Amino acid sequence: MIKNKNLISKLSLEEKASLLSGKSTWETVNVDKVIPSMFLSDGPHGLRKQSGAADHLGLNASDLATCFPTAATLANSWDAEMITQVGHALGNEAKNLDVQVVLGPGLNIKRNPLGGRNFEYYSEDPYLSGKFGAAMIRGIQSTQTIASPKHFAANSQEYRRMASNSVIDERTLRELYTTNFEIAVKEGSPKVIMSAYNQINGTYANENAYLLEDVLRKEWHFDGFVVTDWGGDNNHVAGVANGSNLVMPTLGLNGTLELVDAVNSGELQEEVIDERVDELLSVILESTAVKKSPVEINWEKQHQIAHKAAEESIVLLKNNDDILPLKKDTKVALVGDFAETPRYQGAGSSLVNTKNLETITESIKNYQLNTVGFAQGYMRANKKTNEEQLRNEAIELVKKSDVAIVFLGLDEISESEGADRKHMRIPAAQERLLDELAKTAIPLVVVLSAGSVIETPWVNQVSALVHGYLGGEAGASAMLDVLTGRHNPSGKLAETYPVKYEDTPFADEFPAKKKDSFYKEGLFVGYRYYNTTNKKVRFPFGFGLSYTTFQYADLKVNQEQVSLTITNTGTTAGAEIVQLYVGKKDSLLVRPAKELKGFTKVYLEPGESRQVTMPFDDKTFRYYNAQAHSFEIEDGNYQLYLSGNIEDVRLSSEIHVSGKKVQNQANLFPKYFSHQISDITLADFSDLYGEKLSEDNNTGILKLEQNSTISDMAFAKSWLARLVSRYLSHALKKSESRGQPNLNILFIYNMPFRAISKMTNGAVSSQMVDGMLQIVNGKFWRGLIKLVQEFYINKKKIKNRTV
Structure with a gap:
């Protein structure tokens, strides 16, 4: 049913067609005195509004804004309420700058540790990603600003990102790569969805009627509009016909004429254009583009929110002999370029022109530590200029200290939009520096800055390891609060850290170099693979240490929920993240051993106990039946694991859940069923996918076409x-x-x-x-x-x- 029938009836066909493409890089088309223009802006972790020269890659300057921690960082907080606060702060800044749509949050699943935009995404787990995406959306939209979760869907690599075909079996697509968006849509109610660049099983995401119409609108009841990623339109007519509303940036008059000509030739019905325009107008006419209501920004308050978000997201990964928190007046040496020139955000379209950036070298003056000095230690980007001299200066400084705080991580060239990472190591110059510092026998506290998973073969050389990820503009003081004990770290990893990259399923096939990217691992992504196959990892999913200890007790289970009592058994106030995993040992289906189905963060004073409850929902026991094309529940007994992380099960129980009998998949997909994931061939994947698949064997000279890169x-x-x-x-x-x-x-x-x-x-x-x-x-x-x-x-x- 057309909601804006009277208005649409007054528009000509050309006027209606023009509305379905942008007016400029960031603005939608306006119709004088009838339909205002909306302004869309990048902003997953901070607003990037370009008032001057515009581009979609973060090349030109943008207006000053608060830089909040990236999604990969915020996910480690496991704190949906705090993420909502960040969203609210972000939405207010958008409102202040007359931005109607914030292009975020990023929800894509971290299929592989080398994904170039992993710093923009929450997790390898769809449940966690969906919950945090919904929280961010609620925060942004509480200010009347509109959120646009992205990139729908299965956008897993940057190489050939506009000409890559994600080949995924239907069950995996629905359980892993759309459940994240499902939760975000149903619980966050976004008014805009951004489609992905890639194809999914041969059809571009922006032209995919199954995704945009059947799943998004009919199944999930999404009532907003779909916008392309910038330059992500393949066939404008096909996009409009199959559920896409807005192409960005502008296609100019050609976009309008394509649709007009398609209507005149009978290829496209004008009624379809009316539907797409109606979906778009319903959002525009309810936005702040109609009624301007700018807000006064309290920049100090914004900075405090950024600080709190960074603080809650810091993960303590190692703490030998309780070296942390550092005692008052400890003589510390600051080593590493990141201490003076922080790495606090990613590169690309999300690049924020920071309002109030902190550094460790400046912020440490506010703490009761005896700083003996700062040494750069290494050059960024593996430049060897003066490397030995910088390293020797760091060694001499460290010898004067009681503890050396060494700031390491990934530099700007290591992770960026547009390119996938080449390996999982930190730059070699940093590793060489650490090797030499370890010989001094001075305790080393390593502070990491990175937006994605890294290898840590050097972890045994250090006394403590603290990961701040990309902590935004207030990350320095947040880190120092943790190092000195002003704040007890409570962050836990939202992704798995394998021992080495080669432990990742089909590591040598990522990113896919040809058109087709075969998702041969199926459901076994991240911890679903490592935990199920008992593959040793460096740090498991959900892992994080504290300055206190927690006891789990009194587990109670019924058909609707689980409850238990958590007690802080240490001497320091702190927070514990309780994680609920569900498994089914006797399942007749291909299944991971455990899957995250609930979590809660509990703040407790020393000695305090609290009962916490985690209700079941429609996703707790479901699986996707590809034959019936619907979610169902397998009848039988399920195991419930209450855990500190995926490997740290504190309490467990079992429950019978009524459902349907299922077909035994042991003989249908034997390698998947027996978890021989590393032995899976394209033929095995073809069986799971449901049709025969073959590699693209084109070699030598190619005939290039419109969709060739x-x-x-x-x-x-x-x-x-x-x-x-x-x-x-x-x-x-x-x-x-x-x-x-x-x-x-x-x-x-x-x-x-x-x-x-x-x-x-x-x-x-x-x-x-x-x-x-x-x-x-x-x-x-x-x-x-x-x-x-x-x-x-x-x-x-x-x-x-x-x-």
Whole structure:
């Protein structure tokens, strides 16, 4: 049913079509005195509004804003209420800057530790991701600002991100890669959803009627609008026909004419355009674009919220001999570049122009420690200039201290939008520094800054290990609060730390270098793999230490909930995160051994006890039946594990749950059923997927098409195209050597040819791109003639047709 029928009836077909593409990089189209323009802005962990020159990669300056901890950091708090507070603060800043839509939170599952945007996502677990996404959405939208969770769905790699096909069996898609969005939509009620760049089982996410219509709107009852990722439109007509409402950035007049021509030819019904426009207008007309209501920002209060969020998210991973918290007047040496120039956020579209950035070297003056000095210790990006001198200076400084606090982690080039990580180690210069410092026999407290999982083969060399992830602008004082005992750390990991990258399922296949990315591991992602196969890990999912201890007791179970009593048995006030995992040992289905189905964070004074309750919900016992295309419950007994982390089971019980009888999958998918995940072949995955799959064996010279990437020019017939490809590759390597990712080159390198027409405001038509493709495919003169002809045709079309 059309909600805005009267308004839509007054619009011409061209006016309606124009509304379904942006007006500029960040704004939607307005119709004078009838429909206002909305402003959309990046902002998963801080607002990135560009009032001046605009781009979607974080290249140009944006307005000053509070930089909150990234999603990967906030997830370690396991504190939905606090995340809602961050969302509220973020929404207020958006309102202050007249931004209607914040493009976040990021909800994608961390399928692989090397995913380039893992710092923007919450977890490897869909339940946790969904709960925290919903919390952030509620916070943002409590201010009348609109949240836009992203990227829907199965957006797992940055390499070829606009031309990659995620091949996933239906059960895995629904249990892992859409359950996160389901929880966020049902519990957060976002008004906007951003679709992903990638294809899912051969269909672009932005044209995927199963995702956008059947699942999102009909099953989950989403009543907002769908926006593309920037440049993520493949076929504008197909997108509109299958549930997408808004293409960003602008397609110029060409986008309008594509839809008008499709209606006139009968390819698209005008009623469908009316539906898409109605869904879009329903949000615009309820937004602050209609009624401006700016708020006064208390920047100090915003900073305090950022501080509290960072503090609650810090994870204590090791604390030998209770070296932490540091005692008053301890002589400490500060070592590591991050102490003076912090790594506190990611790179790319989420880059925040920070309002009030703290550093360790400045903030430590407010603490009762005897600081003997600071030594840089290493150069960023593995630059070896003066490395030995910097290392020797650090060694001499450490010898003067009682404890050395060493600041290590991933530098800017190590993790960024547009590129997946090459390995899981910290830079080699930092490892060399740590090796030498360990020889001094001075206790080492390592503080990590990183947005994603790292290997820690050096962990036995240090007395304590504290992980601040990417803590935002107030991360320095938050870390010092933990190191000195002003705050008892309560964070726990929302992702697994394997011993080494090679322990990850199908490690050598990520990222997929060709079009198809086969999700052969199925359900066995993150702890679902490590815990089920008993693979040793460095730090398990849900792990984190405290300065106090907790006792679990009095477990009670009924058909609706579990309850237990938690007691702080130590001498320090603190918080414990109680985790509920569910398993079914005698299941006839392929299943992980345990899955997270509940959690609660409990704050207790020394000696205090409290009863906590975790109710079951519709996701506690369900699985997805791919044959019936619905969620069901397998009849039988289930094990309940109340745990400090996935491996630390404190209490357990069993409950019978009524459900349906299921078909035994032992013979259908034998390797999956017996958890021989590392032995799975493409043929095994084909059985699970439901049809025969094969590798893309294209080698040598390729015929490039609209959905071929710019990087594919390395295999083009034209020597000129191959030369351009070599230049781009050289430019990328040069930026890596400088330690700063060239986001513009990265974006171009991985984008398909079709994106040229999607990212140029209509100045380049799809037909002009066809001419370019003829050139790179070895037909230089024919392609050049077509390119020039289509240029004038496009120019004339734009001149003669205006909306």
